[in-house]
Amino acid sequence: MPSFAADVKNELAHKLDKKICCQTAELAALLRMGASITLGTNLMLGLSFVTENAAVARKTLTLLKSAGDVQTEVTVSRSQRLKKNNRYSLRVVPSPNVRPLMEQLGMLGDTEGSMGRDKALLKKQCCRRAYLRGAFMGGGSINRPEAECHLEMITDNYGFADTIVGVLRRMGFPAGFTDRKNHYLIYIKDGEAIMDFLSIIGATKSLDEFESGRNLKEVRNQVNRLVNCETANLQKTVDAAHYQNACIKLLKDSGALNNLSAALNKTAICRQENPDATLAELAEILLVSKSCVNHRLRKLVSLAEELKEKQKETGEPIEKIH
Ligand SMILES: [Zn+2]
Structure with missing residues (x-):
């Protein structure tokens, strides 16, 4: 049985913001959750991104294609871990077009801790929502509605985690923040707030499911x-x-x-x-x-x-x- 988090990500994967500003914000957050920069010949930059979630892979590819004239490759392999999930490795082939794209996404020039470029991507409300959607897709999970209310996002990048918490709290979310063995954890434990979160990231079907699950529990x-x-x-x-x-x-x-x-x-x-x-x-x-x-x-x-x-x-x- 797929997890509720997988359902939410699946739903989100099928949504594409019409506005370029929002697409950029979402892609930036997605890539912050685990993309690494690769070097090609002539020091040309490329990108590599690995995920076990097919929906996340698809969404990242779509956003990359829409963001710039870059060439992408995908390979699928069986995970070595017990659950034997597929692993989707996305590669942006090194080319002269990758550097401007990465600059636009705020992935260059900044040290890991400083998220100056991301803050610039987050000036508009529409983009902040898209950014949270990307962050959830890249590193989020959520309990089934029948279980204890819990939604979280995990990243090993402190600056990114700090930015997410900042965005959430400014929107009025009671978001908690803690670190756990080289990882930073952002979480929401309030049922109403979780429903608000699903709503603002555009997971309306999942929101309905969550709500009726909660009512049933009640x-x-x-x-x-x-x-x-x-x-x-x-x-x-x-x-x-x-x-x-x-x-x-x-x-x-x-x-x-x-x-x-x-x-x-x-x-x-x-x-x-x-x-x-x-x-x-x-x-x-x-x-x-x-x-x-x-x-x-x-x-x-x-x-x-x-x-x-x-x-x-x-x-x-x-x-x-x-
Ligand atoms: Zn926007």
Whole structure:
């Protein structure tokens, strides 16, 4: 079963911004997530980019083609890792056209930590969205809607991670930032914020899926809460009935039961004959209201408790107390 993250990337791979400014921003972010510069003959520059996601490979190729007059090559190989995913190696063949493209994408001239060029790519709102889309495609993952809410992007480039967090926070996202063994991790753990993120990067189908998955989870939780609550109530009813029966037995053994009003007497007997019945069931048998039964049982319990107290004070056996 493909992961939800793969679904999201697949959806995004089929979206192409019409505006060149946004295409450039998205490609810059995608390449920041793992492209490396290669050198050809005559020190001509090329690019190499590896991904295990077919959708990401396709999108990167499309954007590269659209960005400049460059020649690309793709090779597919089996990953050496256990899951045996395909590995897509994209290569931009070294040529004189690659340098201007890389300059445009902010990949030249800057040290790794300084993202000056990327900031220039991010002046417009439309481009910031496209940039986040590229970052998510290149290094993002997201839990299934039924699981704990978690979306993250991982990169080994500090400047890039810092830029992503900056963009997210300026847009009002509660984005967290942490480092993990040579990697920088940007994450969002709030369900509403994750939905906003999917919306602004244009993953509308995935957003719907996420939302209905979350609703389903919410309903399931509610049902569980109700069941737990009913179980607790049932336990309370059973405990109460057990205590009432013990009290009635005490009153009966001491002979006190016979001295009570006919109504209390009848209720006590009815409770003893139906030790597991609910208040509603007792009310039906006695042909009185539920609150009336409740009141009478309370009275019986309090009489028994008084009796117990007296018994403790005098130390007399139960039989002699009337
Ligand atoms: Zn734009």
